[in-house]
Amino acid sequence: IGKEIVVYDxxxxxxxxxxxxxxxxxxxGTVVIAxxxxxxxxxxxxxxxxxxxxxxxxSIALKPGIPPKYATLLTxxxxxACTTALRRYTDIPVMIKWPxxxxxxxxxxxxxLTEMKIEGEKIKSAVVGIGINVNMTxxxxxxxxxxxxxxxxxxxxxxxxxxxxxxxIIKEFDKWYQLxxxxxxKTIIDRWMQLSGTIGRQVKIVLADRELVATAEAIxxxxxxxxxxNDGTYEKICAGDVTLLRA
Ligand code: BTN
Numbered sequence: 001i002g003k004e005i006v007v008y009d010x011x012x013x014x015x016x017x018x019x020x021x022x023x024x025x026x027x028x029g030t031v032v033i034a035x036x037x038x039x040x041x042x043x044x045x046x047x048x049x050x051x052x053x054x055x056x057x058x059s060i061a062l063k064p065g066i067p068p069k070y071a072t073l074l075t076x077x078x079x080x081a082c083t084t085a086l087r088r089y090t091d092i093p094v095m096i097k098w099p100x101x102x103x104x105x106x107x108x109x110x111x112x113l114t115e116m117k118i119e120g121e122k123i124k125s126a127v128v129g130i131g132i133n134v135n136m137t138x139x140x141x142x143x144x145x146x147x148x149x150x151x152x153x154x155x156x157x158x159x160x161x162x163x164x165x166x167x168x169i170i171k172e173f174d175k176w177y178q179l180x181x182x183x184x185x186k187t188i189i190d191r192w193m194q195l196s197g198t199i200g201r202q203v204k205i206v207l208a209d210r211e212l213v214a215t216a217e218a219i220x221x222x223x224x225x226x227x228x229x230n231d232g233t234y235e236k237i238c239a240g241d242v243t244l245l246r247a
Contacts, residue, residue, distance in 0.1 A: 001060060001177060002170040004030040010052075012039040015115055015129040018059035022125055028063040031170060040131065043100075043113055044241065048131050051140060055151075056110075056132040056162050060173060063125050066180070068118045071126075072223030072238065073185060075100045075114045076192050078128045081176040082110065083195050085168035086132070090152055090160060095197030098216065098225045098242050102132070103197060106244060107150035109133045130169065135159050185221055192219065202245040203227065205237055213245070 004026055011017045011034045018032040034057050040048030050057055064074060079100045086094045086102065094110075095103045102110035110132035117125045133151035141149050152160050179187055193199055198216045205212045205227065212235070214227035225237040 001029040001174040002031045003027065006030065006032050008032070008034040010034060010036050010038060013037050013041050013129070014057050014059040015041060015113060015127045018061040018127045018129075019115070019125070022061040022063075022127070026061065028061065030061045031166075032059045032061070033057065033166065041113055041129070042111060042131075048111070048113075049142065050131070051136070054133075054135040054140065056130065056134050056165055058166065058169070059127050059129040061125070061127050062177075064123045064181075066123055067121055068123055069222050070180075070185075071114070071116060071118075071123060072099060073188065073221075074116075074123070074126060074128065074180065075112055076219070076223045077176045077180045077188050078112050078114065078130070078173065080188060080191050080195065081172040082112070082130055082132070082169055084176075084191075085165065085172040086110075086152075088172075089165055089168045090156065092152060092155055094195075096192060096195045097244060098196065098198040098219065099223065104150055104152075104155045106197070108148055109150050109152060109155075132165070134162055134165065189219055189221070189223075197244065198225070198242065204243040204245055206241040206243075207237070208240075216242075 014032045014034050036052035037050035037057050040050035042048040079096050083094050083096055097103050100112040101108050113129040115127045116123050135153045136151040203216050214229045217226045217228050227235055
C-alpha cells in the first residue's frame with residue numbers, strides 16, 4: 001500500500017480519481033490524496049463536505065480478489081486501520097460506529113466510502129475512500145450537521161498534521177489489509193469490536209423498507225451487524241443507517 005502516492009490540489013472526488021488511475025494501469029495499493037474535493041461523495045448518495053486546507057481526503061485503489069461476500073469486511077478492515085492510526089497519533093478515544101463511521105463523543109469525525117466492481121466470484125477492483133475532519137473549526141461545519149459532526153481540532157483544541165496522519169493510516173492499512181488477504185478475519189473482527197461504540201448499545205436502524213429499534217449484539221464473519229429485537233429475535237443487517245440511541 002502506498003508505493004504510488006498521487007497528490008492533487010483539487011479533484012471532484014478522490015474515489016473517482018483512484019478508480020480512473022486503476023483503469024489506467026496504476027497498481028493495487030495506489031493512494032490518491034487531494035487538498036479539496038468539488039464533488040466529495042458520502043455513503044447513501046450523500047455529499048461529503050470537502051473544504052480546502054483542513055481535512056483529509058484520501059482513497060486507496062485495490063484489487064482485492066476476495067469473494068464479494070466479504071465486501072463489508074473490507075470496509076471494516078479499513079475503519080479498523082484508520083481508527084487505530086487516529087488513536088495512536090492523536091491520543092483521542094475515537095470509536096467506530098457500524099459499519100464505518102469514526103466518532104468522538106458520539107459525533108462523526110470521519111467516514112469511509114467503499115466502491116467496488118464485482119466480476120464473477122471476485123471483487124475485481126475496490127476503492128476505499130477515507131474522509132477525516134482534521135482541522136475544521138465549529139464555523140466550518142454547516143448549521144444542519146453541527147449536532148452530529150465534529151473534528152479532531154474541535155475536540156482537542158489543537159491543530160494536527162495531515163501528513164503525519166496520512167503516513168500513520170498507510171502503515172496501519174498495510175498491516176490490516178494483509179491480515180484480510182491472509183484470511184485472518186477473526187483478528188479483524190475482534191479489533192473492530194474492541195474499537196466499537198456500537199456493540200451493546202440501543203440502536204435505531206433505518207432500512208430501505210422499515211425502521212428497527214434493537215440492541216447491537218455483535219458482527220459476524222461477513223461484517224453484518226447482529227441485532228436483538230425487543231421480542232427476543234435476532235436480525236442480521238447488511239446495509240442501513242444506524243443511529244446510536246442514548247445509553
Ligand atoms: C460517509 O458517508 O461516511 C463516507 C464519507 C467518505 C468521504 C471520503 S473523502 C475521500 C473519498 N472521496 C470521496 O468522494 N469520498 C471519500
